[in-house]
Amino acid sequence: MTDAPIYYHEYLLRSGVALNAASVRRVFAGALICVNGGYGCVHPWPEFGDAPVEEQLRLLSEGVTTPVTAMALRCAELDGEARRAGVSLFEGLEIPRSHYSWSFATDTEAQMERVLAEGWPAIKAKGFANYGETTRFLEGCAKRFETQGVRLRVDFNGVLDRLTFGKFIEFMPLRVYRALDFVEDPFPYNAEAWEAVRQKWGVKLALDKGWKDGTQGFDAVVVKPARRDWRTVAETHPQQPLVLTSAMDHAFGQMFAAYEAAVALSEGQALDFCGLCTEHLFEKDEFFERVTSHGGCLSADRSGGGLGFGDVLEGLPWRRL
Incomplete structure:
Protein backbone atom coordinates (compact mmCIF):
# COMPACT_ATOMS: atom_id res chain seq x y z
CA MET A 1 0.00 0.00 0.00
CA SER A 88 5.57 3.54 -23.46
CA LEU A 89 5.22 0.36 -21.44
CA PHE A 90 4.76 -1.41 -24.76
CA GLU A 91 8.20 -0.40 -26.02
CA GLY A 92 9.97 -3.51 -27.33
CA LEU A 93 7.02 -5.78 -26.57
CA GLU A 94 4.58 -7.66 -28.79
CA ILE A 95 0.94 -7.94 -27.72
CA PRO A 96 -0.14 -11.56 -28.30
CA ARG A 97 -3.02 -12.31 -30.64
CA SER A 98 -6.58 -12.55 -29.37
CA HIS A 99 -9.85 -14.22 -30.22
CA TYR A 100 -12.83 -12.08 -31.27
CA SER A 101 -15.19 -11.42 -28.35
CA TRP A 102 -18.66 -11.78 -29.81
CA SER A 103 -21.22 -9.03 -29.17
CA PHE A 104 -24.86 -10.07 -29.20
CA ALA A 105 -25.73 -6.36 -29.36
CA THR A 106 -24.18 -5.97 -32.80
CA ASP A 107 -25.39 -7.23 -36.16
CA THR A 108 -24.42 -10.88 -36.64
CA GLU A 109 -23.64 -10.65 -40.34
CA ALA A 110 -21.43 -7.59 -39.90
CA GLN A 111 -19.40 -9.38 -37.24
CA MET A 112 -19.06 -12.53 -39.32
CA GLU A 113 -17.83 -10.46 -42.24
CA ARG A 114 -15.31 -8.72 -40.00
CA VAL A 115 -13.98 -11.99 -38.56
CA LEU A 116 -13.50 -13.40 -42.06
CA ALA A 117 -12.17 -10.24 -43.70
CA GLU A 118 -9.62 -9.56 -40.98
CA GLY A 119 -8.64 -13.19 -40.42
CA TRP A 120 -9.42 -13.57 -36.72
CA PRO A 121 -8.21 -16.99 -35.48
CA ALA A 122 -11.12 -17.71 -33.13
CA ILE A 123 -14.28 -16.25 -31.67
CA LYS A 124 -15.51 -16.44 -28.10
CA ALA A 125 -19.16 -16.08 -27.17
CA LYS A 126 -21.02 -16.19 -23.90
CA GLY A 127 -23.04 -19.35 -23.36
CA PHE A 128 -26.64 -19.24 -22.22
CA ALA A 129 -28.38 -21.31 -19.56
CA ASN A 130 -30.72 -22.29 -22.41
CA TYR A 131 -27.97 -24.20 -24.18
CA GLY A 132 -30.10 -24.73 -27.29
CA GLU A 133 -29.79 -21.03 -28.05
CA THR A 134 -26.02 -21.35 -27.79
CA THR A 135 -26.01 -24.41 -30.04
CA ARG A 136 -27.97 -22.62 -32.75
CA PHE A 137 -25.61 -19.66 -32.63
CA LEU A 138 -22.52 -21.86 -32.82
CA GLU A 139 -23.98 -23.84 -35.73
CA GLY A 140 -24.44 -20.62 -37.70
CA CYS A 141 -20.85 -19.68 -36.99
CA ALA A 142 -19.52 -23.13 -37.87
CA LYS A 143 -21.27 -23.04 -41.25
CA ARG A 144 -19.96 -19.59 -42.06
CA PHE A 145 -16.40 -20.09 -40.80
CA GLU A 146 -15.89 -23.70 -41.87
CA THR A 147 -13.59 -23.03 -44.81
CA GLN A 148 -11.53 -20.46 -42.87
CA GLY A 149 -10.83 -22.69 -39.89
CA VAL A 150 -12.01 -20.16 -37.30
CA ARG A 151 -12.13 -21.85 -33.89
CA LEU A 152 -15.16 -21.55 -31.61
CA ARG A 153 -14.94 -20.79 -27.90
CA VAL A 154 -17.85 -20.49 -25.47
CA ASP A 155 -17.96 -19.38 -21.82
CA PHE A 156 -20.89 -20.55 -19.70
CA ASN A 157 -19.67 -18.91 -16.46
CA GLY A 158 -20.73 -22.06 -14.62
CA VAL A 159 -24.48 -21.66 -15.29
CA LEU A 160 -24.97 -25.25 -16.49
CA ASP A 161 -24.80 -28.49 -14.50
CA ARG A 162 -22.95 -31.63 -15.49
CA LEU A 163 -26.02 -33.34 -16.99
CA THR A 164 -27.04 -30.32 -19.03
CA PHE A 165 -23.52 -29.82 -20.31
CA GLY A 166 -23.49 -33.46 -21.43
CA LYS A 167 -26.67 -32.83 -23.43
CA PHE A 168 -25.14 -29.70 -24.92
CA ILE A 169 -22.22 -31.73 -26.29
CA GLU A 170 -24.22 -34.85 -27.20
CA PHE A 171 -26.71 -33.02 -29.40
CA MET A 172 -24.21 -30.62 -30.90
CA PRO A 173 -23.99 -30.72 -34.73
CA LEU A 174 -20.81 -32.43 -35.93
CA ARG A 175 -19.49 -29.32 -37.69
CA VAL A 176 -19.75 -27.40 -34.40
CA TYR A 177 -18.01 -30.17 -32.49
CA ARG A 178 -15.15 -30.19 -34.98
CA ALA A 179 -14.74 -26.41 -34.78
CA LEU A 180 -14.98 -26.25 -30.99
CA ASP A 181 -11.76 -24.98 -29.42
CA PHE A 182 -12.75 -25.07 -25.76
CA VAL A 183 -15.61 -24.52 -23.35
CA GLU A 184 -14.86 -22.24 -20.42
CA ASP A 185 -16.43 -22.92 -17.01
CA PRO A 186 -19.25 -25.17 -18.31
CA PHE A 187 -20.42 -25.90 -14.76
CA PRO A 188 -18.91 -25.19 -11.33
CA TYR A 189 -15.46 -26.75 -11.13
CA ASN A 190 -15.09 -30.22 -9.70
CA ALA A 191 -11.89 -32.04 -10.63
CA GLU A 192 -13.38 -35.51 -11.02
CA ALA A 193 -16.52 -34.33 -12.83
CA TRP A 194 -14.59 -32.11 -15.24
CA GLU A 195 -12.11 -34.87 -16.03
CA ALA A 196 -14.95 -37.34 -16.57
CA VAL A 197 -16.84 -35.17 -19.09
CA ARG A 198 -13.58 -34.18 -20.77
CA GLN A 199 -12.72 -37.83 -21.33
CA LYS A 200 -16.24 -38.92 -22.24
CA TRP A 201 -16.93 -36.21 -24.80
CA GLY A 202 -13.41 -35.45 -26.02
CA VAL A 203 -13.76 -31.71 -25.53
CA LYS A 204 -11.25 -29.21 -24.20
CA LEU A 205 -12.19 -27.23 -21.10
CA ALA A 206 -10.80 -23.92 -19.85
CA LEU A 207 -10.79 -23.05 -16.15
CA ASP A 208 -11.37 -19.55 -14.82
CA LYS A 209 -13.27 -19.65 -11.55
CA GLY A 210 -11.76 -22.18 -9.18
CA TRP A 211 -8.22 -22.01 -10.60
CA LYS A 212 -6.66 -22.02 -7.13
CA ASP A 213 -7.97 -25.52 -6.42
CA GLY A 214 -7.70 -26.87 -9.97
CA THR A 215 -5.89 -30.20 -10.25
CA GLN A 216 -7.20 -31.92 -13.39
CA GLY A 217 -9.94 -31.80 -16.00
CA PHE A 218 -8.92 -28.69 -17.94
CA ASP A 219 -6.67 -27.80 -20.86
CA ALA A 220 -6.10 -24.07 -20.33
CA VAL A 221 -6.42 -21.52 -17.55
CA VAL A 222 -8.07 -18.12 -18.08
CA VAL A 223 -6.44 -15.20 -16.27
CA LYS A 224 -7.51 -11.57 -15.96
CA PRO A 225 -4.38 -9.55 -15.06
CA ALA A 226 -6.61 -6.83 -13.60
CA ARG A 227 -7.61 -9.31 -10.91
CA ARG A 228 -4.54 -11.44 -10.24
CA ASP A 229 -0.89 -11.82 -11.20
CA TRP A 230 -0.61 -14.28 -14.09
CA ARG A 231 2.73 -15.47 -12.68
CA THR A 232 0.98 -16.93 -9.63
CA VAL A 233 -1.43 -18.81 -11.89
CA ALA A 234 1.40 -20.03 -14.11
CA GLU A 235 3.26 -21.36 -11.09
CA THR A 236 0.14 -23.17 -9.90
CA HIS A 237 -0.57 -24.68 -13.34
CA PRO A 238 2.78 -25.06 -15.13
CA GLN A 239 1.46 -27.69 -17.55
CA GLN A 240 -1.41 -25.63 -19.01
CA PRO A 241 -1.23 -22.62 -21.33
CA LEU A 242 -2.76 -19.38 -20.11
CA VAL A 243 -5.49 -17.39 -21.83
CA LEU A 244 -4.93 -13.80 -20.70
CA THR A 245 -8.01 -11.61 -21.05
CA SER A 246 -9.26 -8.18 -20.19
CA ALA A 247 -11.76 -7.95 -17.35
CA MET A 248 -14.24 -6.43 -19.83
CA ASP A 249 -13.38 -3.14 -18.20
CA HIS A 250 -12.29 0.40 -19.03
CA ALA A 251 -9.95 0.91 -21.99
CA PHE A 252 -7.15 1.72 -19.54
CA GLY A 253 -7.64 -1.59 -17.75
CA GLN A 254 -7.72 -3.26 -21.15
CA MET A 255 -4.29 -1.80 -21.91
CA PHE A 256 -2.92 -3.09 -18.60
CA ALA A 257 -4.10 -6.60 -19.48
CA ALA A 258 -2.48 -6.25 -22.90
CA TYR A 259 0.78 -5.11 -21.32
CA GLU A 260 0.86 -8.06 -18.91
CA ALA A 261 0.10 -10.43 -21.79
CA ALA A 262 2.96 -8.92 -23.80
CA VAL A 263 5.32 -9.36 -20.84
CA ALA A 264 4.20 -12.97 -20.44
CA LEU A 265 4.90 -13.61 -24.11
CA SER A 266 8.34 -11.99 -23.84
CA GLU A 267 9.18 -14.19 -20.85
CA GLY A 268 8.35 -17.37 -22.73
CA GLN A 269 5.09 -18.17 -20.94
CA ALA A 270 2.91 -20.61 -22.90
CA LEU A 271 -0.13 -18.67 -24.09
CA ASP A 272 -3.21 -19.65 -26.02
CA PHE A 273 -5.05 -17.00 -28.06
CA CYS A 274 -5.84 -14.22 -25.58
CA GLY A 275 -9.03 -12.23 -25.00
CA LEU A 276 -7.68 -8.69 -25.00
CA CYS A 277 -9.85 -7.16 -27.75
CA THR A 278 -13.01 -6.10 -25.93
CA GLU A 279 -13.31 -2.42 -26.82
CA HIS A 280 -16.15 -3.04 -29.30
CA LEU A 281 -18.39 -4.42 -26.54
CA PHE A 282 -18.97 -0.93 -25.11
CA GLU A 283 -20.31 2.39 -26.25
CA LYS A 284 -17.50 4.55 -27.59
CA ASP A 285 -15.93 7.18 -25.37
CA GLU A 286 -12.76 9.25 -25.66
CA PHE A 287 -10.72 6.28 -24.42
CA PHE A 288 -12.26 3.48 -26.47
CA GLU A 289 -12.06 5.63 -29.58
CA ARG A 290 -8.27 5.25 -29.41
CA VAL A 291 -8.31 1.46 -29.15
CA THR A 292 -8.35 -0.63 -32.31
CA SER A 293 -8.05 -4.33 -33.06
CA HIS A 294 -7.54 -5.92 -36.45
CA GLY A 295 -7.62 -9.67 -36.93
CA GLY A 296 -6.88 -10.27 -33.27
CA CYS A 297 -4.00 -7.79 -33.06
CA LEU A 298 -4.60 -5.03 -30.52
CA SER A 299 -2.96 -1.66 -31.16
CA ALA A 300 -1.80 0.14 -28.03
CA ASP A 301 -2.27 3.85 -27.39
CA ARG A 302 1.12 5.41 -26.62
CA SER A 303 0.35 9.07 -25.98
CA GLY A 304 1.97 10.34 -22.80
CA GLY A 305 4.01 7.19 -22.22
CA GLY A 306 3.08 4.40 -19.83
CA LEU A 307 -0.17 2.80 -20.90
CA GLY A 308 -1.12 5.81 -23.01
CA PHE A 309 -4.15 8.13 -23.10
Whole structure:
Protein backbone atom coordinates (compact mmCIF):
# COMPACT_ATOMS: atom_id res chain seq x y z
CA MET A 1 0.00 0.00 0.00
CA THR A 2 1.32 3.44 -0.92
CA ASP A 3 1.68 6.44 1.39
CA ALA A 4 1.27 8.84 -1.54
CA PRO A 5 -2.10 10.57 -1.98
CA ILE A 6 -4.53 8.71 -4.24
CA TYR A 7 -6.83 10.51 -6.64
CA TYR A 8 -9.81 8.92 -8.37
CA HIS A 9 -12.25 9.45 -11.20
CA GLU A 10 -15.43 7.37 -11.32
CA TYR A 11 -16.84 6.23 -14.67
CA LEU A 12 -19.73 4.29 -16.17
CA LEU A 13 -19.38 1.96 -19.16
CA ARG A 14 -22.39 0.92 -21.21
CA SER A 15 -22.88 -2.19 -23.32
CA GLY A 16 -25.68 -3.10 -25.70
CA VAL A 17 -26.47 -6.38 -23.94
CA ALA A 18 -25.38 -8.34 -20.87
CA LEU A 19 -21.75 -9.40 -21.28
CA ASN A 20 -21.85 -12.85 -19.71
CA ALA A 21 -24.23 -15.53 -18.52
CA ALA A 22 -23.87 -14.55 -14.86
CA SER A 23 -24.93 -10.92 -15.32
CA VAL A 24 -27.90 -8.99 -16.71
CA ARG A 25 -26.34 -5.55 -16.31
CA ARG A 26 -25.62 -3.22 -19.19
CA VAL A 27 -24.11 -0.38 -17.13
CA PHE A 28 -20.80 -0.96 -15.38
CA ALA A 29 -19.35 1.27 -12.68
CA GLY A 30 -15.64 1.61 -12.02
CA ALA A 31 -12.96 4.14 -11.21
CA LEU A 32 -9.58 5.22 -12.48
CA ILE A 33 -6.99 6.02 -9.84
CA CYS A 34 -3.91 8.22 -10.01
CA VAL A 35 -0.92 7.73 -7.68
CA ASN A 36 2.40 9.52 -8.12
CA GLY A 37 1.49 10.41 -11.69
CA GLY A 38 0.66 6.81 -12.61
CA TYR A 39 -2.79 5.44 -13.39
CA GLY A 40 -4.72 2.28 -12.64
CA CYS A 41 -8.23 0.90 -13.13
CA VAL A 42 -10.63 -0.37 -10.45
CA HIS A 43 -13.38 -2.31 -12.19
CA PRO A 44 -15.20 -4.75 -9.88
CA TRP A 45 -17.68 -7.43 -10.88
CA PRO A 46 -20.12 -7.85 -7.94
CA GLU A 47 -21.64 -10.86 -9.76
CA PHE A 48 -18.39 -12.70 -9.09
CA GLY A 49 -18.04 -11.67 -5.46
CA ASP A 50 -16.35 -8.27 -5.73
CA ALA A 51 -17.40 -5.39 -3.51
CA PRO A 52 -18.95 -2.55 -5.54
CA VAL A 53 -16.71 0.31 -6.59
CA GLU A 54 -17.84 2.58 -3.74
CA GLU A 55 -16.76 -0.04 -1.21
CA GLN A 56 -13.51 -0.68 -3.08
CA LEU A 57 -12.64 3.01 -2.86
CA ARG A 58 -13.69 3.28 0.79
CA LEU A 59 -11.46 0.38 1.76
CA LEU A 60 -8.62 1.81 -0.29
CA SER A 61 -8.95 5.14 1.55
CA GLU A 62 -8.51 3.20 4.81
CA GLY A 63 -5.38 1.46 3.54
CA VAL A 64 -7.12 -1.85 2.88
CA THR A 65 -6.64 -3.43 -0.53
CA THR A 66 -8.69 -6.05 -2.36
CA PRO A 67 -7.46 -8.18 -5.28
CA VAL A 68 -8.91 -5.56 -7.65
CA THR A 69 -7.37 -2.49 -5.98
CA ALA A 70 -4.05 -4.25 -5.34
CA MET A 71 -3.64 -4.84 -9.07
CA ALA A 72 -4.78 -1.28 -9.82
CA LEU A 73 -2.03 0.03 -7.52
CA ARG A 74 0.52 -2.23 -9.21
CA CYS A 75 -0.63 -0.90 -12.58
CA ALA A 76 -0.33 2.70 -11.37
CA GLU A 77 3.21 2.06 -10.12
CA LEU A 78 4.36 0.58 -13.43
CA ASP A 79 2.54 3.22 -15.44
CA GLY A 80 3.95 6.07 -13.37
CA GLU A 81 7.54 4.86 -13.71
CA ALA A 82 7.19 4.67 -17.49
CA ARG A 83 5.53 8.09 -17.79
CA ARG A 84 8.28 9.72 -15.73
CA ALA A 85 10.82 8.10 -18.03
CA GLY A 86 8.87 9.29 -21.06
CA VAL A 87 8.45 5.82 -22.56
CA SER A 88 5.57 3.54 -23.46
CA LEU A 89 5.22 0.36 -21.44
CA PHE A 90 4.76 -1.41 -24.76
CA GLU A 91 8.20 -0.40 -26.02
CA GLY A 92 9.97 -3.51 -27.33
CA LEU A 93 7.02 -5.78 -26.57
CA GLU A 94 4.58 -7.66 -28.79
CA ILE A 95 0.94 -7.94 -27.72
CA PRO A 96 -0.14 -11.56 -28.30
CA ARG A 97 -3.02 -12.31 -30.64
CA SER A 98 -6.58 -12.55 -29.37
CA HIS A 99 -9.85 -14.22 -30.22
CA TYR A 100 -12.83 -12.08 -31.27
CA SER A 101 -15.19 -11.42 -28.35
CA TRP A 102 -18.66 -11.78 -29.81
CA SER A 103 -21.22 -9.03 -29.17
CA PHE A 104 -24.86 -10.07 -29.20
CA ALA A 105 -25.73 -6.36 -29.36
CA THR A 106 -24.18 -5.97 -32.80
CA ASP A 107 -25.39 -7.23 -36.16
CA THR A 108 -24.42 -10.88 -36.64
CA GLU A 109 -23.64 -10.65 -40.34
CA ALA A 110 -21.43 -7.59 -39.90
CA GLN A 111 -19.40 -9.38 -37.24
CA MET A 112 -19.06 -12.53 -39.32
CA GLU A 113 -17.83 -10.46 -42.24
CA ARG A 114 -15.31 -8.72 -40.00
CA VAL A 115 -13.98 -11.99 -38.56
CA LEU A 116 -13.50 -13.40 -42.06
CA ALA A 117 -12.17 -10.24 -43.70
CA GLU A 118 -9.62 -9.56 -40.98
CA GLY A 119 -8.64 -13.19 -40.42
CA TRP A 120 -9.42 -13.57 -36.72
CA PRO A 121 -8.21 -16.99 -35.48
CA ALA A 122 -11.12 -17.71 -33.13
CA ILE A 123 -14.28 -16.25 -31.67
CA LYS A 124 -15.51 -16.44 -28.10
CA ALA A 125 -19.16 -16.08 -27.17
CA LYS A 126 -21.02 -16.19 -23.90
CA GLY A 127 -23.04 -19.35 -23.36
CA PHE A 128 -26.64 -19.24 -22.22
CA ALA A 129 -28.38 -21.31 -19.56
CA ASN A 130 -30.72 -22.29 -22.41
CA TYR A 131 -27.97 -24.20 -24.18
CA GLY A 132 -30.10 -24.73 -27.29
CA GLU A 133 -29.79 -21.03 -28.05
CA THR A 134 -26.02 -21.35 -27.79
CA THR A 135 -26.01 -24.41 -30.04
CA ARG A 136 -27.97 -22.62 -32.75
CA PHE A 137 -25.61 -19.66 -32.63
CA LEU A 138 -22.52 -21.86 -32.82
CA GLU A 139 -23.98 -23.84 -35.73
CA GLY A 140 -24.44 -20.62 -37.70
CA CYS A 141 -20.85 -19.68 -36.99
CA ALA A 142 -19.52 -23.13 -37.87
CA LYS A 143 -21.27 -23.04 -41.25
CA ARG A 144 -19.96 -19.59 -42.06
CA PHE A 145 -16.40 -20.09 -40.80
CA GLU A 146 -15.89 -23.70 -41.87
CA THR A 147 -13.59 -23.03 -44.81
CA GLN A 148 -11.53 -20.46 -42.87
CA GLY A 149 -10.83 -22.69 -39.89
CA VAL A 150 -12.01 -20.16 -37.30
CA ARG A 151 -12.13 -21.85 -33.89
CA LEU A 152 -15.16 -21.55 -31.61
CA ARG A 153 -14.94 -20.79 -27.90
CA VAL A 154 -17.85 -20.49 -25.47
CA ASP A 155 -17.96 -19.38 -21.82
CA PHE A 156 -20.89 -20.55 -19.70
CA ASN A 157 -19.67 -18.91 -16.46
CA GLY A 158 -20.73 -22.06 -14.62
CA VAL A 159 -24.48 -21.66 -15.29
CA LEU A 160 -24.97 -25.25 -16.49
CA ASP A 161 -24.80 -28.49 -14.50
CA ARG A 162 -22.95 -31.63 -15.49
CA LEU A 163 -26.02 -33.34 -16.99
CA THR A 164 -27.04 -30.32 -19.03
CA PHE A 165 -23.52 -29.82 -20.31
CA GLY A 166 -23.49 -33.46 -21.43
CA LYS A 167 -26.67 -32.83 -23.43
CA PHE A 168 -25.14 -29.70 -24.92
CA ILE A 169 -22.22 -31.73 -26.29
CA GLU A 170 -24.22 -34.85 -27.20
CA PHE A 171 -26.71 -33.02 -29.40
CA MET A 172 -24.21 -30.62 -30.90
CA PRO A 173 -23.99 -30.72 -34.73
CA LEU A 174 -20.81 -32.43 -35.93
CA ARG A 175 -19.49 -29.32 -37.69
CA VAL A 176 -19.75 -27.40 -34.40
CA TYR A 177 -18.01 -30.17 -32.49
CA ARG A 178 -15.15 -30.19 -34.98
CA ALA A 179 -14.74 -26.41 -34.78
CA LEU A 180 -14.98 -26.25 -30.99
CA ASP A 181 -11.76 -24.98 -29.42
CA PHE A 182 -12.75 -25.07 -25.76
CA VAL A 183 -15.61 -24.52 -23.35
CA GLU A 184 -14.86 -22.24 -20.42
CA ASP A 185 -16.43 -22.92 -17.01
CA PRO A 186 -19.25 -25.17 -18.31
CA PHE A 187 -20.42 -25.90 -14.76
CA PRO A 188 -18.91 -25.19 -11.33
CA TYR A 189 -15.46 -26.75 -11.13
CA ASN A 190 -15.09 -30.22 -9.70
CA ALA A 191 -11.89 -32.04 -10.63
CA GLU A 192 -13.38 -35.51 -11.02
CA ALA A 193 -16.52 -34.33 -12.83
CA TRP A 194 -14.59 -32.11 -15.24
CA GLU A 195 -12.11 -34.87 -16.03
CA ALA A 196 -14.95 -37.34 -16.57
CA VAL A 197 -16.84 -35.17 -19.09
CA ARG A 198 -13.58 -34.18 -20.77
CA GLN A 199 -12.72 -37.83 -21.33
CA LYS A 200 -16.24 -38.92 -22.24
CA TRP A 201 -16.93 -36.21 -24.80
CA GLY A 202 -13.41 -35.45 -26.02
CA VAL A 203 -13.76 -31.71 -25.53
CA LYS A 204 -11.25 -29.21 -24.20
CA LEU A 205 -12.19 -27.23 -21.10
CA ALA A 206 -10.80 -23.92 -19.85
CA LEU A 207 -10.79 -23.05 -16.15
CA ASP A 208 -11.37 -19.55 -14.82
CA LYS A 209 -13.27 -19.65 -11.55
CA GLY A 210 -11.76 -22.18 -9.18
CA TRP A 211 -8.22 -22.01 -10.60
CA LYS A 212 -6.66 -22.02 -7.13
CA ASP A 213 -7.97 -25.52 -6.42
CA GLY A 214 -7.70 -26.87 -9.97
CA THR A 215 -5.89 -30.20 -10.25
CA GLN A 216 -7.20 -31.92 -13.39
CA GLY A 217 -9.94 -31.80 -16.00
CA PHE A 218 -8.92 -28.69 -17.94
CA ASP A 219 -6.67 -27.80 -20.86
CA ALA A 220 -6.10 -24.07 -20.33
CA VAL A 221 -6.42 -21.52 -17.55
CA VAL A 222 -8.07 -18.12 -18.08
CA VAL A 223 -6.44 -15.20 -16.27
CA LYS A 224 -7.51 -11.57 -15.96
CA PRO A 225 -4.38 -9.55 -15.06
CA ALA A 226 -6.61 -6.83 -13.60
CA ARG A 227 -7.61 -9.31 -10.91
CA ARG A 228 -4.54 -11.44 -10.24
CA ASP A 229 -0.89 -11.82 -11.20
CA TRP A 230 -0.61 -14.28 -14.09
CA ARG A 231 2.73 -15.47 -12.68
CA THR A 232 0.98 -16.93 -9.63
CA VAL A 233 -1.43 -18.81 -11.89
CA ALA A 234 1.40 -20.03 -14.11
CA GLU A 235 3.26 -21.36 -11.09
CA THR A 236 0.14 -23.17 -9.90
CA HIS A 237 -0.57 -24.68 -13.34
CA PRO A 238 2.78 -25.06 -15.13
CA GLN A 239 1.46 -27.69 -17.55
CA GLN A 240 -1.41 -25.63 -19.01
CA PRO A 241 -1.23 -22.62 -21.33
CA LEU A 242 -2.76 -19.38 -20.11
CA VAL A 243 -5.49 -17.39 -21.83
CA LEU A 244 -4.93 -13.80 -20.70
CA THR A 245 -8.01 -11.61 -21.05
CA SER A 246 -9.26 -8.18 -20.19
CA ALA A 247 -11.76 -7.95 -17.35
CA MET A 248 -14.24 -6.43 -19.83
CA ASP A 249 -13.38 -3.14 -18.20
CA HIS A 250 -12.29 0.40 -19.03
CA ALA A 251 -9.95 0.91 -21.99
CA PHE A 252 -7.15 1.72 -19.54
CA GLY A 253 -7.64 -1.59 -17.75
CA GLN A 254 -7.72 -3.26 -21.15
CA MET A 255 -4.29 -1.80 -21.91
CA PHE A 256 -2.92 -3.09 -18.60
CA ALA A 257 -4.10 -6.60 -19.48
CA ALA A 258 -2.48 -6.25 -22.90
CA TYR A 259 0.78 -5.11 -21.32
CA GLU A 260 0.86 -8.06 -18.91
CA ALA A 261 0.10 -10.43 -21.79
CA ALA A 262 2.96 -8.92 -23.80
CA VAL A 263 5.32 -9.36 -20.84
CA ALA A 264 4.20 -12.97 -20.44
CA LEU A 265 4.90 -13.61 -24.11
CA SER A 266 8.34 -11.99 -23.84
CA GLU A 267 9.18 -14.19 -20.85
CA GLY A 268 8.35 -17.37 -22.73
CA GLN A 269 5.09 -18.17 -20.94
CA ALA A 270 2.91 -20.61 -22.90
CA LEU A 271 -0.13 -18.67 -24.09
CA ASP A 272 -3.21 -19.65 -26.02
CA PHE A 273 -5.05 -17.00 -28.06
CA CYS A 274 -5.84 -14.22 -25.58
CA GLY A 275 -9.03 -12.23 -25.00
CA LEU A 276 -7.68 -8.69 -25.00
CA CYS A 277 -9.85 -7.16 -27.75
CA THR A 278 -13.01 -6.10 -25.93
CA GLU A 279 -13.31 -2.42 -26.82
CA HIS A 280 -16.15 -3.04 -29.30
CA LEU A 281 -18.39 -4.42 -26.54
CA PHE A 282 -18.97 -0.93 -25.11
CA GLU A 283 -20.31 2.39 -26.25
CA LYS A 284 -17.50 4.55 -27.59
CA ASP A 285 -15.93 7.18 -25.37
CA GLU A 286 -12.76 9.25 -25.66
CA PHE A 287 -10.72 6.28 -24.42
CA PHE A 288 -12.26 3.48 -26.47
CA GLU A 289 -12.06 5.63 -29.58
CA ARG A 290 -8.27 5.25 -29.41
CA VAL A 291 -8.31 1.46 -29.15
CA THR A 292 -8.35 -0.63 -32.31
CA SER A 293 -8.05 -4.33 -33.06
CA HIS A 294 -7.54 -5.92 -36.45
CA GLY A 295 -7.62 -9.67 -36.93
CA GLY A 296 -6.88 -10.27 -33.27
CA CYS A 297 -4.00 -7.79 -33.06
CA LEU A 298 -4.60 -5.03 -30.52
CA SER A 299 -2.96 -1.66 -31.16
CA ALA A 300 -1.80 0.14 -28.03
CA ASP A 301 -2.27 3.85 -27.39
CA ARG A 302 1.12 5.41 -26.62
CA SER A 303 0.35 9.07 -25.98
CA GLY A 304 1.97 10.34 -22.80
CA GLY A 305 4.01 7.19 -22.22
CA GLY A 306 3.08 4.40 -19.83
CA LEU A 307 -0.17 2.80 -20.90
CA GLY A 308 -1.12 5.81 -23.01
CA PHE A 309 -4.15 8.13 -23.10
CA GLY A 310 -2.01 10.87 -21.54
CA ASP A 311 -3.93 13.99 -22.59
CA VAL A 312 -7.33 12.37 -21.94
CA LEU A 313 -6.32 11.30 -18.42
CA GLU A 314 -4.93 14.71 -17.60
CA GLY A 315 -8.19 16.35 -18.66
CA LEU A 316 -10.40 14.31 -16.31
CA PRO A 317 -11.84 15.81 -13.10
CA TRP A 318 -9.90 14.05 -10.31
CA ARG A 319 -10.85 13.95 -6.64
CA ARG A 320 -8.59 13.09 -3.75
CA LEU A 321 -9.51 9.83 -2.06
